[in-house]
Amino acid sequence: MTTQPNGLRGLPLATSYRSNRQDVVNDFYLPAFSVATSYSRAVGYFTSTSLALFARGLETFTARGGRIRLIAAPHLTEDDILDIERGYDIRAVLASIIERELDADVSDKVLDGLGSIGRLIANGRLDIKLAFVEKANRVGIYHEKIGVFRDSVGDLVAFTGSSNETLGGLVANFESIAVFRSWVNGDAGRALQYEQDFEDLWTNQTPTLRVEHFPEVARDRLVKLGHEHTAPLPPIDDALVASPAVVSETASLSIPEWLTVRGYQRQAVEAWLGRRGRGILKMATGTGKTKTAMIAAAQIANLQRQHEEPLVLLIIAPQKHLVDQWITEVEGFGVRPIAVYESSQKWVPLVEEQLSQARLGQRPIVAMVATNTSFAGDKFQSVLARITQPLMVIADEAHNLGSTTYRASLPPNATYRLALSATPERWFDDDGTDALIEYFGEIAFELGLSDAISMGALCRYTYQPRLVELDDNETQLYAELTTQIAKYVAAGERIDSADPNSPLGYLLRQRAGVLGHAKGKLAALRADLLARARSWFQLVYCAEGTRPARQGEPHGPNQLQDVMTLAGNQLHLAAHSYISGTSRGTRKNLLRRFSSGDDLRVLVAIRCLDEGVDIPDARTGYLLASSSNPRQFIQRRGRLLRRAEGKDRAEILDYLAIPPAGTPMNFDIERNLLTRELERASEFAKLSENYETTLDTLRPLKERYHLMHM
Template sequence: MTSPTSSLRSLALSDRYRSDQEDVVANFYVPAFSVATAYSRAVGYFTSTSLALFARGIEAFAERGGTMRLVASPHLNEDDIIDIERGYDVRAVIERATLRELDVEQRETVLDGLGLLGRLIAEGRLDIKLAFVEQEGRIGIYHEKIGVFRDAVGDMVGFTGSSNETYGGLMANFESVEVYRGWVAGDGARALRLEADFQALWSNQTPHLSVERFPDVARNRLIELGANRPQASLPGRDNALTPPPIVTTGRAQLTIPERLTVRPYQREAIESWLTHRGRGILKMATGTGKTKTAMIAATQLANVLRQREEPLIVLVLAPLQHLVDQWLTEVESFGVRPVAVYESSQKWLPIVEDQLNEARMGQRSVVAIVATNSSFAGDKFQSVLSRISQPLLIIADEAHNLGSSTYRSALPPNATYRLALSATPERWFDDEGTDALIDYFGPVVFELGLGAAIELGALCRYLYVPLLVELNDDETNLYVDLTSQIAKRLSAGDSLEDADPDSPMGFLLRQRAGVLGHAEGKLAQLRSDVRVRADSWFQLVYCAEGRRPTEPGDPPGANQLQDVMNLVGNQLQLSAHSYVSETPRAERKVLLRRFGTGDDLRVLVAMRCLDEGVDIPDARVGYLLASSSNPRQFIQRRGRLLRRADGKEQAEILDYLAVPQAGTPINFDVERALLKRELERANEFGKLSKNYEMTLEVLRPLKERYQLMDM
């Protein structure tokens, strides 16, 4: 019989144990096991390793004839859950899952621990049951953590807290346990309540929980193992049960790459975001490392959650597939292999479901998913997203794209942490969409403009060369006619500032921009400029979209991209290649790699590409044959050219501005209003350049003509 000096009451137990102050295992579990005669424990989940660790803690307890009851959650994968929900025999599915876990190849120390459990089961001193949530036809994970010790004189200790009987729960993580001593006033009722909760659980009388006996086949497997394993003493708190080095992607953790230097402004941005409880917008100039900043923030967050034994689900959203590909590479450099969500759901859906289930079971600390905006908004992914109950971080790249009515309605309300990235988060002529982004992600918590980024050395300095090109006679006639029609629309009450792209005014403005963008004189000027730089590598040409506008009834005009490719590749005999939206992703990677070598592909000619997110830091010369009046486009294009690279001291931007011939009879007020928007872009480019005086000198005659000297 247990003496009073070897009872629970004789122990100097605290009411709380916390990893920052003491060893939870050595100061609580081991003393309690040394005097208790009965132990009831409900934990979140079990694996073979966790069962072995459980055995290590109860060896001396078992030698004195102690009895144990253990309730744990079976390690169900997505197939198991689906089978149960479809009505398959529950016990058969649980048996399959349990055997799958026991059949995993184990080290000798784990097998020794499982062997002890088998012997205890054979002697009738250990019983195990498995619990899972079953509610409204859906299966969930049982994740409660309670325990009760009893001794021979009837005293009891109940406890609850963050620890699991797992390697992470008992040995590696930061843990805390609340302890209720039955003989202490105020504690006794709580301890009894925990015991009653466990008894209801053991008797399968807890609403919405299903509790099943440990499968006979698995029980026999353990008993057989116990009979065959030597009865050696199990190791204590040393490295014998420490898991081997992690090599599987499923157990990988986010870590900052060793060769990555975190810049002071990136650290400031992350600290500001964390201060705002993990929500906010980083408004950082293109090329300043928003992607890496976001991944560093995600790593910091994952570290905090891992201390609490909580997983982190990271969902990165990007507008285009090639940006998803870039993010996949970036995330993997931080130690976790992400799942790409685009194209057929048959490729990504099973993987996403399996990894999320592993996170729910505590088998995966980080799940990383990178999705295109369109796949993210699709029904299949939205269904997956709605079922995530673990901490979820949304990282929105080029976040302004999510302000559309379609995408913003798909943003998940269950995302605890939200991080938006954009050099230009404000949506052009869409205050409602901008407000919706701020409402969801939070305010701008950090801003790094282009000028500051250049001063900090995050971006390189640049020369800006505006070039005025006059329209020819045919272009001038068409331009004057379009301007006249625009003036009539303005007189009828239409506005330049908020014209719907699909409205008559929107059509006229696009046609006018097409005339300017496709001005024939730009090709002659481009020939001269490229010939001067024929020996330079890393050159980009941005072409006007579509074809040159023509008078009604005339055949379609020329395609500027084709004209430029003919000029650069055939006439000037420079190695060049087009880069357009139709270029396959695999070919794009090859082109960018060839371009970056500096000895193969001299010029890339783009149309509707090489704007958002494409990483081409080696680019040094940019020819802007056309740019929309949307500030986002020219900001993105400038950012492509200002990224730093080895041997790159500065960039050069040549901006081709088409203007009507001097003396052209045209509506002065309308032309002045339209021209003002284009000069604002040129002024924005010029004011941060190394040669701003040149910009002012070139634009002065035009400003004087249209009375815009105050710009």
């Protein structure tokens, strides 16, 4: 009588497993766990959910003395990568990363899974290490997937394939793995090679890869969870499928149950769909353009599902922090998108893999969020040119794409095109505006500020213009610049269409700088900050650059530094700068502190809080910068009018610098230039709660320059 072999050799293992033919979990993983004594696994991402899922089905295995070694890639953000590349202590960075993952919102079932992991660690049954690419002083993501089972008689089963130890990888995705058995001719060499590859990883002997021990602080935290969460784990197929904490990598895009679609959002989407999925949504800042666009994308995704076709969704945003915000929004609709910015080594493999799956019918949607720069880059343009599936393009702050470079990069193969902007018209660039309309279509829906305030989508506000006179030195420089500008105008050049890089453009910028950096603004700001010293949620918008000076003289100080000295050192207010050089991680932390209402009173910015930043708690805004660009001042007003709990109105203080009455200079030139300042003031005033008071403040200035018609 032939004896049935025990261990791995006794299992009816196939040479490969594919989701359309077998259940990878029940047909391969669980039988292997039932007889193996050790399991070595190197996979992709480490997240709290994937680690919890890893615990499923392991109780029996570990109770028999089974041991597990796991190598996973930490979930690196761009700031994490920069910290490592700059030489920060790697162990400290990794500890911060894992702490962040464990701090993520998780369900009770996930906590139970993490508790199980903690018990495995405490009992010496599980050891974890973290791996990332380190090559030529650059850091990347480790994305390999190999596994090795061993049994008590020394037999070995190695496997490699597409699945991660995640819910999507083991349950929801369409996956395949190749299996190699050490006792089968032709398989043995491959099986042993994969085992050696893992051993090289475990001992940190693989070139270009760095493998580090799991952070002690995170290990202790998991062990603590093991003591706190002792509930038995349900079977894998019931465990996390319904958990709201899970965002499946291949789920369909859908409107979440928690989202209440506002009436105007519904109208906007219907209007866009009525134009065959093309057009511009011109909606006031703060009215929810992002969610409106995602509602439209969900409708298109549903349409494609009905036709049994995938959808490729491309969202283009001007800056990295906006990409991060969009990623959060897309995840809220059930899909994890790919971030496309900076190093292509990180996103190209993911994009190519998902597009390939979409072509094979294995993925209903591929979602990507790219910065303008990465979108227009050669590598991503090459990817776009090869897409044959239905493509939907959403352009956030779409006016930026009207430049010559960006508009030439917009994909002609996009079936659906949606542009978002409160101000789609490009300032002094009719050609760029026309190009955007030609590509995306006409304005499909418009929601102006007045209507948005009336319907309660934005809050009401008061507007306080502060008229500040230039001092003697500023007045003299202002007059000199005005005289030089008058000469160019007399020669036939136009102020309203001057090239910014021309001599006239330079003079106009210098003169605007005199107004923006006027010293009197700081004295006025001091009084206003003192009057609101106990208030929270205050923003200060500073002028760019430094205070202008005559040729050959040193320029004055940076206004932001002056304001920080005033607010922090002199008035002892909790204040912090928010500028282009502020790292993304620090920006997130500052916005969190600012929104807490008990930590940071004042944020001091230069432009960085203009486009897209979601900071609804802001209640008071001080506009020191003398911006005549309507897009810029409309965006800044929009930052302050977003709705927030406990906020019924906002306050805007606008500092307008003017030369003293009677200053000798070309009246027409001076009137023309100050008209822009008054246009902004009039725009702000007309929808404010204190319109009559504002008119009284501005009336002397309008009378002086014969502008009462404004």
